[in-house]
Amino acid sequence: MSVVGVQGEERHEYTKAESRHIRRRSLRLLGSLLSPMRPTLALTIVVVLISTAGQVAGPAIIAYGIDRGLPALLEQDWFPLAFAGGAYLLTGLVGGFLIAWYIRLSARISQAVLIDLRKRVFLHTQKLSLEFHESYTSGRIISRQTSDLDSIRELLDSGVNALVQGLLYMGMTAVMLVVMDPVSGLILAVALVPLFMLTRWFQVRSQVLFRRSRVVSAKLIVHFVETMTGIRAVKAFRKERRNERDFAGVVEDYRDVNAKVVGLFGTYEPGLMLIGNTTIAAVLLFGAFRVVDESLAIGALLAAVLYTRRFFDPMEDLAMFYNSYQSAASALEKISGVLEEEPSVPDPVKPVDLWKAEGHVRFDDVEFAYTPERVILPHFDLDIPAGQTIALVGSTGAGKSTLAKLISRFYDPSDGRVTLDGVDLRDLHPKDLRRAIVMVTQEAYLFSGTVADNIALGRPDASFDEIVAAAKAVGAHAFIESLPNGYDTDVNKRGGRVSAGQRQLISFARAFLANPAVLILDEATSSLDIPSERLVQEALQTLLADRTAVIIAHRLSTVAIADRVLVMEHGRIVEDGAPAELIGGTGRFAKLHAAWRDSLV
Template identity: 80%
Template sequence: MSVTGVQGEEREHYTRAESRQIRRRSMRLLGSLLHPLRPTLWLTVIAVMLSSAAQVAGPAIIAYGIDTGIPALIGQNWWPAALSGAAYVVTGLVGAFLIAVYIRLSARISQAVLIDLRTRVFLHTQKLSLEFHESYTSGRIISRQTSDLDAIRELMDEGLTLLVRGLMYMVFTAVMLIILDWPSGVVLLIALVPLGILTRWFQLRSQQLFRRSRVASARLIVQFVETMTGIRAVQAFRKERRNEREFGALVEDYRDVNAKVLGLFAVFNPGLALIGNTAVAATIVLGGFRVVDGSLQVGVLLAAVLYTKRFFDPMEDLAMFYNGYQSAASALEKISGVLEEEPSVPDPERPVDLWNANGRVRFDGVEFAYTKDRVVLPRFDLDIPAGQTIALVGSTGAGKSTLAKLIARFYDPSDGAVTLDELDLRTLHPKDLRRAIVMVTQEAYLFSGSVADNIALGKPDASFDEVVAAAKAVGAHEFIEGLPNGYDTDVNKRGGRVSAGQRQLISFARAFLANPAVLILDEATSSLDIPSERLVQEGLTKLLADRTAIIIAHRLSTVAIADRVLVMEHGRIVEDGSPAELIGGDGRFAALHAAWRDSLV
């Protein structure tokens, strides 16, 4: 993972090389989003240019009406005055119509970009490996889909229109002023010097502050989401006061950053007004002398004053655009960082099909390390025949769950190969792999929806009778029937309407309905009470009869249904045999079993 990628994205300062790399990455993403919209973009630009030209024509028309129309009226010729009035109305109508056109077009572009970007983030984060999701908190993912996309939406909805329209308006205004009266144009050009200095000062100071603002906002969201997600632990361990202090510090930091941003505007806006008013005053004074000596007409002077004043009008909008641009640019940097991440468990380029797996699993010279200094499996060999049920036993950190994750291909080995029916898992088609191997973890996650929907997740096209049969197989049918609406009961997020043990039973039914060749149970019975566990074991005995199963359990009662027990320590198998053989011996498992039996007494 690169320093400018996900791990480094919450930093406030980058080296120049990193900043250039991030900008290029963001521009590539933006270019890919806008590429399909090129025709609409060009239409929008043309509409903005024509609208700006129509609006800029106003003062020149007024000058014509004053300098030509009024003298003509004195001579009873009303055509020049009527022509200037009609032209002013027509340009106003054309400008208004084109404004409506480019607002619609820009809205279409904005929504298309946001839909594309939102979909990309969702689909890409789904594809990323478990390693990414274990290091990238849910709060940060939510921040990418909420506040960051909102910042981009605000820029796309209004900011880009303000930028293009403002720049076009300023360019056309300056050109018309120079054409109409070049000395007044020189005054405007001189005013651009302090304007450029002020703008550059604002840009340099605001860039860092806006990035800090986005980082502070992201930290607020992460803190809030993680507190609400873990509210049970927060209340159980009386963490409210500590959270209050931490959240309060984050709020204070966010407020301080925004106060400094507002302080920049408190200098920029008055400075902008001062430069603009000075330029207008200079135009009036210099133009007034020229009107007196007859070298400048009154209408032209009025138009020059209007052009000079109007030239500075978009500057405040451009400053607001820069505000939104900085927020959106920072958000785009973070989103592009996520989209640049590659799965550590990539899909095979030429997948091998395995329609009907037998279930033989082998570890051939497997080594695995989460990091270079954290080796979990130091050279590991294991053969699990098809249809055999094995139990993995050992102390915490022995490598049991890592072994299970390698079989499920949540991770790939650092060296060696894990095979299913003599085929390397890295070569199997993802659909075949997910159909052949199913893992039930300690956290029995239920999605919002009915109980039946959650069970059918293992086989989306399953009939209701199949769902009920799966529930009966694991002993879940009775409690499901007792729910308010039976199988149609909405479990709510995280299964709020059912207990932890009931959630686990539903997850068992889900896995059983999937009918995998290899079933992995990672501490899956830890949430069950003794009667429920015995009921599930009856279902497990029936279900696991003809399939390969790997059971990880601290409860040795669950181990009793296994054909073979593997005792692991420090990533190695130290004992291997049937439950009866190991219990009758004097090894590690016999001591564990004796201690467990004594605890029951």
């Protein structure tokens, strides 16, 4: 037998064992979040117990005032009635003060939990390997930090309060009802049978609907984020109408599931009211007969009616809690699932230091596959001496970018090893690895902040003169100086104030300032115009002279500065030699070069 579960934005069938694992995983996460707050939790429990007891004492004090105070007052004894009035006022004041204190304590706990959880999600997802981020959509990541955490916040801020206070209130009320009048307590016990059946009916159906609501809500976020992120492609391919239809379908699904939730409450709440009013009527009827028979005091009857009515008061809040609980439980499952993810490229247990890397890169019988069916590099060997500049060329899917990712240790080989100066990258200290190897990609991502901040990303302690020198080296200084505030210009979100080519030049300056032993350029000149590319090529000839460089480029003009060209096909090197040597031959690179030269003509 299986149960329906939600992971990410899709529905899966979970076995009972998997469901138990997910619940245990979520409970472990919740326990670890609450563990530092144990003293505050203990104080909160004491406060809520005392405040609830004060509230529950009210009808019993009223009964005492009626049954003892009024007869005593007829005999000119005002003390019992005054005592009842004073006690009722005192319990109200103490209860109000303690409730306010309880709300503050619970808010402190919920905020501490949320801060801890937000930090954990951010830090953990940042630590996860590139493989995770390439398979986990940005919309889903945003959903974890927004709607899912908001669901947990709502539960902690109001839902838990309703649950704790409601259950304590109902339990103490039932006990006091039995103490005041066991017959009324028996009537309430009988009413619990239909109450349990109604609540169970609501629970089963609401569980499915609330989970479905979370799924559709996540789809809304994902659809919106992906549309806004890819807005250029949307407009370029006139996808607005299709997006409108797709989004309208998701919105309608969200409306339908919420309408069903409202319909569910529309049945549950009237049913709850019917059971409650019927129970109160029964307590009043049976109590009235016993008052006439003088087997029950009228004050005790009033207290029994009040206790019966108050017993049902929290039920609606508990139903609303179940709504919050289902959303929060689903959100906690997703978040705990992300936090359970392990990096596919883990840090070494006993890292090897490499303070000064020379840049000798070697592939020893490396095999790499993204999946068992998708082998990219089958038994690959390559030796790149320190200081050599190699260019990788080949058709799309030949394995060039995969090779670069393995050198950068964004992925680990499935078999064999990749070494830097004889040290397996899996054993190399992460700080030394990132200091020694830098990759510049086609994306050229810029973070919010100044141009200088973005150039100094790899070396935050760099001086302003060093930043300017790096910009001059790659030909970026002139356009940076022309910006409104020069190096202090805010590049705006994702580099919106500079062109694609200018972003690429800034990313070059960033890489050169980091001064790595191995520099990888993955289609890094693709966004540059011809004049800018020539400037960069002139800079590269000087800056790559004393470092190992791996250049992946479709533009063969960039390949001209390489010492060595590797032509790749289907994860294998089919040609290896100096550019002039290969151009003069009759192989694959010679044909590529001839086709490129003809295209220029």
